[in-house]
Amino acid sequence: MSVLPDIDNREANRVGMMKLTSQKRRRKKWNSEALAGYLFLTPNIIGFLSFTAVPVLVSLILSFYDWEMLIPPIFVGLENFKNLFLNDPLFYQVIKNTLYYVGVYVPFNIVAAMILALWLCSITKGVAIYRTLFFLPVLAPTVAAAFIWKYMFEPNIGFVNTFLGWFGIAGPNWLGDTKYAMLAIIIMSVWKMVGYNMVIFIAGIHSIPASLYEAAKIDGANSWNRFVYITLPMLSPALFFAVVMTIITSFQVFDQAYIMTAGGPANATNTIVMYIYESGFQFFKMGYASSIAWVLFGVIFTVTMIQMKVQKKWVNYD
């Protein structure tokens, strides 16, 4: 992963230094050092292998099997994937829904987080209070937060439509309308997570040397130009990281949608992960569930790799 090149370089330097200072001693003790290394790793690696690495492989193998828990698994080759892509309209529906969620949620979240971060960095008093208020929803347990928003979107007495009513707007039946249900979940998700990326961007902005802004001011750059030519390029590594991570996590949307709509109405908010849950743990089609999970991984992997390629054109690591 070339996401953190500065840290990898730093380590390389340090390893270099280490080589110079203690090369002789190191060569003699190499065996005991290697042994110690493996010993230190053992507790974590046992857990890592049993609960992450091996399950990943098992899941890949399972995706080629038909297995409904009670009868022994039957090898079916690519049948699961064939069924997904050729005979399963619900699969296309959940892919479409998830892409819609990601496509609206990610830009919405990133832009809002950026605006909030810039705004907070421009004021002098009360920064900590405002930051805490914007960060608060990140801390709220998702299930409870989803309860609140289910009520907020209640068509007759919920706050959202009451609020719209003050301006003479008749709000829709948010969670009961196929046109608005996913939008409602997106609004809730942005509220919940915008503080997260905001905090990343604030750290990025604080690490930009003030001298750059002073020099630009002397040269007569206005605040928009300072944003475009200084803040944005200097912030691009943090921005890149936030975009990559937000996309990865938003493809896995489940909790909010499961609580607020359970995928309804008419599957309008059914997502890939919800479909994995239904297939695997309600219908116990373990092979089929695994194959959906691998399609999800394939999508996330492809999107991430494309971003890694494209980043060279816009991310500035100097």
Added chain:
Amino acid sequence: MRPKSTKKRIIQVISYTGLSFLAFLMVVPFIVMITTALKPENELFSHAGSWMGTYLAWENFTYAWNYIPFGKFFINSIFVSLSVTFLEVLTSSLAAYAFARLRFPGRDLLFYLYLGTLMIPAQVTIVPQFILMNQFGWVDSYQALILPAAFTAFGTFLLRQFFLTVPFELEESARIDGCSRFGTYFRIMLPLSKPALATLGVFAFVTQWNAFFWPLVITNTEDMKVLSVGLKMFQGIYGTEWHLMMAASAIVIIPSMIVFGFLQRYLVEGIQLTGMGGR
């Protein structure tokens, strides 16, 4: 001079007004939760547009508390979250020390394997994990809630990044004075890394406290349910009684937010150190 400072002041007033409005929007859901939880049932519709009913219906909290075993859920959540936190900090710090400080064949390969799994969605491993737990006969047990969550690549990654910033010299001199490798880890690295350990600890605790998917899959009896899943159960029974739903949400949210509010600094530092985790 004067017009400029007036203009600045106006901009400042607009800026603070806008920010305060946005901050208010962020807090509105919490206000709605508390005010609805305190509304009498028969006034939910008649007083929909106002913040308060004719009196504060504290009994809603008593009802909500008694309808499902919240006490049991709290104890389960605390026990599971603390166990995961302890195991994760312990094993991650050991592994991170190996990755940051020791050289052995296969180290870099292993580290990239760890990093690579960060990209794999949890749902890929959830079916085999469930099957594994089923084989052990651990479905609906504390082990099943704790163990799969306790060994994370994320924790190892976070601590390794921090360990790399700790100067070598102290350890070198301790080694020359005859301190063992475990000794340098325990007596030098850990004390120097308190902030990072606290950050990871808080992250692990909050993530586990709010976790929903795995506890939903792996538990089925009331005895084993953690808060998030227990609260979901509440929805199944009282899903349309909003005053009770909001009281139940408040019972879960308020203590969590008070505790997490105090720990916020560590979370913010953790997010800024790694740019991820805890989602």
